[in-house]
Amino acid sequence: MKKFSLILLASYLMFGCGQKETSINCLTLSVDLNQSSLQYNDVFSNAEVIPLETTDNSLIVYPFEAIEHKGNLYIYDLHLTKVFVFNEKGKFIQQISRKGQGPGEYSSLQSISMDKKNDVLHLIEPVGKYHDYTLDGKLIATRKYPDGSAYHSMHHSGDYMVLWSPPIDSEEDCISIIDPQTMEIVNTYEKGSEILQSGGFYPYNEDLYFFKKHENLVHKVTKDSLSLAFQWDFGKDNLKMYDLGLTYKDENYQAENDLYWKYMKDGTIPYLIVRQAQNNNYYYACLRHQYKYDKSVFYRKSDGKYLIFGEKSWNRPTNALVFTDDYMIILLNRDNYDNFKPILPESEHKKLEAMKEDDNPCLLKLYFKK
Numbered sequence: 001m002k003k004f005s006l007i008l009l010a011s012y013l014m015f016g017c018g019q020k021e022t023s024i025n026c027l028t029l030s031v032d033l034n035q036s037s038l039q040y041n042d043v044f045s046n047a048e049v050i051p052l053e054t055t056d057n058s059l060i061v062y063p064f065e066a067i068e069h070k071g072n073l074y075i076y077d078l079h080l081t082k083v084f085v086f087n088e089k090g091k092f093i094q095q096i097s098r099k100g101q102g103p104g105e106y107s108s109l110q111s112i113s114m115d116k117k118n119d120v121l122h123l124i125e126p127v128g129k130y131h132d133y134t135l136d137g138k139l140i141a142t143r144k145y146p147d148g149s150a151y152h153s154m155h156h157s158g159d160y161m162v163l164w165s166p167p168i169d170s171e172e173d174c175i176s177i178i179d180p181q182t183m184e185i186v187n188t189y190e191k192g193s194e195i196l197q198s199g200g201f202y203p204y205n206e207d208l209y210f211f212k213k214h215e216n217l218v219h220k221v222t223k224d225s226l227s228l229a230f231q232w233d234f235g236k237d238n239l240k241m242y243d244l245g246l247t248y249k250d251e252n253y254q255a256e257n258d259l260y261w262k263y264m265k266d267g268t269i270p271y272l273i274v275r276q277a278q279n280n281n282y283y284y285a286c287l288r289h290q291y292k293y294d295k296s297v298f299y300r301k302s303d304g305k306y307l308i309f310g311e312k313s314w315n316r317p318t319n320a321l322v323f324t325d326d327y328m329i330i331l332l333n334r335d336n337y338d339n340f341k342p343i344l345p346e347s348e349h350k351k352l353e354a355m356k357e358d359d360n361p362c363l364l365k366l367y368f369k370k
Contacts, residue, residue: 026231027230027231031233032235037307038307042307042369043368045368046345047348047364047366048364048367049332049349049362051363052086052360064077064111066322066331068322068329069135073087085137094136096133104131106131111124113153121133121135122154149165151164152165155201156203160180161178163176167194167197174190175210175221194253195257198212201221202278207220209278213272214273215273216239216273218230218232232285244259244263264290271288271290271295274287282298282300284298294318295318296318296319321363326367328366329364330364332364340352
């Protein structure tokens with residue numbers, strides 16, 4: 001029996017949004033985080049370990065995010081402020097780095113993004129501008145934002161750029177829609193408390209989706225609207241951010257932010273939803289518990305059954321760097337190699353056993369069952 005349903009949300013006050021949604025038909029994905037209705041083999045057909053080639057020019061310190069495009073993986077290293085490019089077999093191709101103070105150079109980077117339609121890699125500085133590169137690392141142009149804002153991430157919806165930045169106060173919108181031809185802001189969305197405004201985006205087909213780490217709602221982003229697409233329902237394990245006794249008012253920010261981090265550490269806030277995605281068969285969410293371990297949820301669209309992947313004892317992330325119709329990719333650290341031994345063919349686990357202490361990390365490519 002299907003676990004999801006269409007429900008009518010009447011006068012639903014959206015967390016941190018500062019506006020009401022009325023009479024909205026909302027797809028609800030119901031999941032018990034303590035019990036899977038699918039097994040691993042129901043979801044995945046095969047697993048492949050891909051060691052990232054280790055050379056003097058390819059050593060990765062802190063892989064922060066990754067983008068797959070045309071068979072290559074672009075990995076942004078937060079500590080080194082460089083982009084490392086590997087092919088689908090893990091062979092190192094090149095690094096993209098222009099750190100400095102001169103024209104076309106950057107002093108630091110906040111994140112990376114990809115305009116896949118036009119084969120353009122964006123390197124995003126913390127304040128005021130970003131740099132466009134070809135896929136083989138040649139600088140195209142440096143572009144300034146119209147208002148000099150400190151945008152932290154960039155995405156694409158149709159022909160428009162979608163930029164996100166944490167708010168200075170609860171009256172500032174976090175999402176800006178920009179026309180890349182004129183670099184003019186054509187729309188803004190999403191006011192709310194600074195404490196509750198961390199979130200993420202993901203593309204699916206031709207659409208762009210936005211979620212916050214502290215709530216179960218997922219929205220579709222377009223030039224003209226931010227509309228509720230669906231919600232997760234984890235029952236008794238739903239996050240209850242408004243039951244913590246916090247006001248989320250600007251004047252109480254410092255004291256309440258300290259309390260927020262205390263609640264994160266002691267488990268009062270049990271998890272954050274740090275990653276979401278979907279493909280033609282699954283909705284996906286990664287719940288990070290106290291920044292110590294992950295539970296990944298794979299919710300099957302055809303019948304509402306789901307797999308909970310990850311355990312407290314693993315004590316390491318299992319969130320997807322890449323999520324497609326055919327597979328997902330996880331970054332493996334040496335400390336969690338043994339966690340995946342039960343699901344790996346012997347030949348693949350031998351690749352992990354052959355890794356040296358100073359080698360780059362491995363990727364785990366999990367193929368979805370057809």
